[in-house]
Amino acid sequence: MQSREIREKFLKFFEERGHTKIPSASLIPEGDKSVLFTTAGMQPLVPYLMGNEHPQGKRLVNIQKCVRTQDIEEVGDNTHDTFFEMLGNWSLGDYFKEEAIKWSFELLTSKEEGFGLDPKRLYITVFEGDENAPRDEEAFEIWKKYMPENRIYFMGAKSNWWSMGEDGPCGPDTEMFYDVTGKLGDMTKEEYMVADERQEVVEVWNDVFMEYLKKGGKVVGKLSQKNVDTGAGLERLTMALQGKNNIFETDLFAPLMGVTSSRIAADHIRTSVFMIADGVTPSNTDRGYILRRLLRRAYVSDKNIDPIVDAVINHPSYQGLYTFAPNTKEIIHDELAKFEKALSAGLKQVEKGADPFTLFTSYGLPLEIIKEVVPNLDEEKFKEEMKKHQELSRQSSSQKFSN
Numbered sequence: 001m002q003s004r005e006i007r008e009k010f011l012k013f014f015e016e017r018g019h020t021k022i023p024s025a026s027l028i029p030e031g032d033k034s035v036l037f038t039t040a041g042m043q044p045l046v047p048y049l050m051g052n053e054h055p056q057g058k059r060l061v062n063i064q065k066c067v068r069t070q071d072i073e074e075v076g077d078n079t080h081d082t083f084f085e086m087l088g089n090w091s092l093g094d095y096f097k098e099e100a101i102k103w104s105f106e107l108l109t110s111k112e113e114g115f116g117l118d119p120k121r122l123y124i125t126v127f128e129g130d131e132n133a134p135r136d137e138e139a140f141e142i143w144k145k146y147m148p149e150n151r152i153y154f155m156g157a158k159s160n161w162w163s164m165g166e167d168g169p170c171g172p173d174t175e176m177f178y179d180v181t182g183k184l185g186d187m188t189k190e191e192y193m194v195a196d197e198r199q200e201v202v203e204v205w206n207d208v209f210m211e212y213l214k215k216g217g218k219v220v221g222k223l224s225q226k227n228v229d230t231g232a233g234l235e236r237l238t239m240a241l242q243g244k245n246n247i248f249e250t251d252l253f254a255p256l257m258g259v260t261s262s263r264i265a266a267d268h269i270r271t272s273v274f275m276i277a278d279g280v281t282p283s284n285t286d287r288g289y290i291l292r293r294l295l296r297r298a299y300v301s302d303k304n305i306d307p308i309v310d311a312v313i314n315h316p317s318y319q320g321l322y323t324f325a326p327n328t329k330e331i332i333h334d335e336l337a338k339f340e341k342a343l344s345a346g347l348k349q350v351e352k353g354a355d356p357f358t359l360f361t362s363y364g365l366p367l368e369i370i371k372e373v374v375p376n377l378d379e380e381k382f383k384e385e386m387k388k389h390q391e392l393s394r395q396s397s398s399q400k401f402s403n
């Protein structure tokens with residue numbers, strides 16, 4: 001099943017169950033200063049999850065373009081990417097856990113109406129409870145109608161509580177994982193956690209039961225209505241459906257991987273092209289800086305960028321769905337020409353004795369690239385400095401985004 005068909009099936013399934021299709025919002029959030037990019041399908045829907053009436057009704061479905069860069073160092077493994085499309089359906093104070101779980105299971109496993117995934121390769125997690133909310137026995141009981149009890153694991157807030165940030169709607173979630181090896185069978189919770197760590201199981205869908213409100217990082221009570229917010233990453237779902245163990249072998253990445261051997265370059269250029277389409281240009285601050293870093297990291301992984309840009313722009317899965325900026329290549333060329341100059345200057349400085357860590361702070365190069373360009377790099381020292389740097393940027397970004 002190709003990615004186009006997966007999108008269509010998802011939308012059709014929920015439209016047939018009373019959901020109205022809404023368009024993907026821009027990657028640049030409208031009127032929300034707390035985040036740089038749209039990171040989830042629910043983000044543009046926050047006012048409606050809080051109780052405002054949505055003009056399209058109480059049941060919505062869409063495919064949302066998202067950018068998440070907090071896992072950027074993970075890109076290159078089997079499942080992480082910085083841009084992805086999120087398939088989502090919402091109940092704004094309408095149906096709740098019973099229908100949400102039923103439909104998730106049906107869509108994933110039904111051969112007629114859904115994706116026909118093997119239920120014997122599914123695993124479920126539900127919230128184990130804490131001071132904010134009780135153990136989600138309700139979700140557990142519902143799941144038992146579809147799944148054997150030993151494949152449903154109770155997990156803590158770290159994995160099974162979802163919120164977008166310090167303020168806003170939030171709640172416990174139930175997540176669905178798929179065995180991409182086809183060999184795992186029954187697993188204890190401990191075995192399941194090891195399989196998750198090894199990326200042998202992959203999260204294909206998340207149903208959040210949003211009935212709580214967070215303020216200043218604390219859960220302060222319940223919302224005026226009970227909502228459902230679901231999210232399925234198209235790339236990961238496609239990987240499960242195409243029988244691959246990594247996203248780079250799916251049809252979403254295949255044309256890109258046909259012109260580069262670097263997963264980092266493929267991922268970062270795809271994200272960059274989508275950012276540029278929504279009006280971001282490289283700069284030294286905020287969104288522009290993230291774009292700049294992505295382009296630089298892509299470039300040091302593979303200097304032959306143009307074919308990757310073409311592969312994104314002409315991608316059969318994006319035709320008729322997304323439009324790209326006509327000056328995409330120009331923007332990228334200008335940026336990389338400047339970088340090429342700066343990089344050779346930086347390397348000269350390092351040759352003359354400057355601390356190689358400046359290649360990270362001033363040029364945004366990741367460790368694995370710096371290791372390549374700086375022979376005999378003291379990795380321990382580098383990692384120490386990285387820790388200090390991350391601590392500092394955490395502090396300054398929490399100051400920045402807190403008001």
Ligand code: SER
Pocket residue numbers: 039040041042088162206207208229230231232
């Ligand atoms: N907001 C949840 C997530 O991002 C479900 O859509 O996973």
